[in-house]
Amino acid sequence: MSDNIQTVTVLSKTTWTPTLFSFTVSRPDSFKFTAGQFVRLGVNPSQLKYYQQIEASNDTSDTALNEDIFRAYSIVSSPFDEVIEFFSIVIPDGAFTSQLQHLQVGDELLLNTMPFGFLTLARYQKPLPKDLWLLATGTGLAPFLSMLQDLKTWEDYEHIVLAYSARSTQELAYVDKIKSLQEDFGTLVDNPAKLIFIPIVTREPVDGALSERLPKLLLEGTLEKQAGIALDIDTTHVMLCGNPDMVDDTKEALKSLRLVMNRRGEGNIAVENYW
Ligand SMILES: Cc1cc2nc3c(=O)[nH]c(=O)nc-3n(C[C@H](O)[C@H](O)[C@H](O)COP(=O)(O)OP(=O)(O)OC[C@H]3O[C@@H](n4cnc5c(N)ncnc54)[C@H](O)[C@@H]3O)c2cc1C
CATH class of the missing domain: 3.40.50.80 (Nucleotide-binding domain of ferredoxin-NADP reductase (FNR) module)
Structure with a gap:
């Protein structure tokens, strides 16, 4: 795993509609960014509680993914907040969000702590x-x-x-x-x-x-x-x-x-x- 990638924990989730939700994750101490920037967020479906529940019931037919998937995500929260907030679409057949939508508080995600972007x-x-x-x-x-x-x-x-x-x-x-x-x-x-x-x-x-x-x-x-x-x-x-x-x-x-x-x-x- 790259040095820039850290594990963060989901602290809260707000569902706006069936295809829109927000969530907050823990903020690594060393992580700094400028308002307007984005990061790369990663999910490993097998780390999600949702996946573990399905696996326990032996029905993994349509969730047989065990690789990290990364996508760009803009940061909603301010550079001074203690947590990091994101606002996400759900694309039903999207490789990333079809998994991310099942996030639960306590789940772990991967965060590439190198911020990107010039929309600042x-x-x-x-x-x-x-x-x-x-x-x-x-x-x-x-x-x-x-x-x-x-x-x-x-x-x-x-x-x-x-x-x-x-x-x-x-x-x-x-x-x-x-x-x-x-x-x-x-x-x-x-x-x-x-x-x-x-x-x-x-x-x-x-x-x-x-x-x-x-x-x-x-x-x-x-x-x-x-x-x-x-x-x-x-x-x-x-x-x-x-x-x-x-x-x-x-x-x-x-x-x-x-x-x-x-x-x-x-x-x-x-x-x-x-x-
Ligand atoms: C710089 C940057 C910042 C981004 N920030 C965010 C963010 O803050 N929140 C977020 O939800 N997404 C954001 N995205 C998009 C995100 O990276 C993914 O594309 C999205 O999470 C869907 O991933 P997926 O694998 O499920 O589908 P993908 O295979 O990545 O996308 C499939 C299709 O879904 C549609 N789509 C993708 N993203 C969106 C979207 N956000 N809204 C509506 N339709 C979309 C497009 O038609 C796209 O071709 C950002 C992308 C970039 C380049």
Whole structure:
């Protein structure tokens, strides 16, 4: 096993829908990361209690896996938390999540403690921080929750717009947490950013939520209107995370609004695709 791989214990699990859940694991003392980064998480199905129960009943026909499987996972929790939190999809035939969905408190996972990724606020050197737009679909919310639990984010910006898109209200996870972020973190610094939360639900009408895809909302000006601030090449940082179709189409929409990709620290747009 690589030196970077450590065993961590599952401490809690929250099920949002049959295909979405969150969980926390113990944090190794030496593990450091920056808000927005991801790690590689590993599961060995034979280590899960669920698997052991099936094995005890001698029915291992469809769970005959005994190899470590690793996948990239963004960290939800802040760099200062004692535990590490993750937010996961369940892909029924996915090699990793078809096993991970059976996690129980007390199970052990593997954590590669080398953090990866440049979807971090430190990447922006120009323009200087003023307005931060965080645009997520589904589990792509994860890195933004980490940033929003880091006091520096609240200190550095004037406005933070969080637009978070899901198919249904049930899939819009963490809404209560998002609604308490201003109170929980914004009150701890002088001149905190103002958080503007824009929920988007695409497959059912919901009061108080927008319903179109992010690229359309941008191109029609609806998102700026809802946020009450404008996208501006000289003052805006925009981060996109989640579904690659959303990321590509939204990136193009932003470019047509004259924003530019961030390269070597300069520019407005930074992205992370989940597949
Ligand atoms: C940098 C990075 C960070 C990531 N962070 C997260 C995270 O925080 N939470 C998370 O759930 N996943 C995250 N992923 C995706 C994750 O690595 C796996 O793809 C996911 O856990 C599914 O694994 P699987 O083996 O079950 O299916 P895979 O074989 O990996 O994927 C099968 C298919 O499932 C779909 N899919 C994969 N991931 C997602 C997803 N998150 N939401 C919707 N559809 C998906 C795609 O169509 C994909 O082709 C991240 C990926 C990258 C590259």
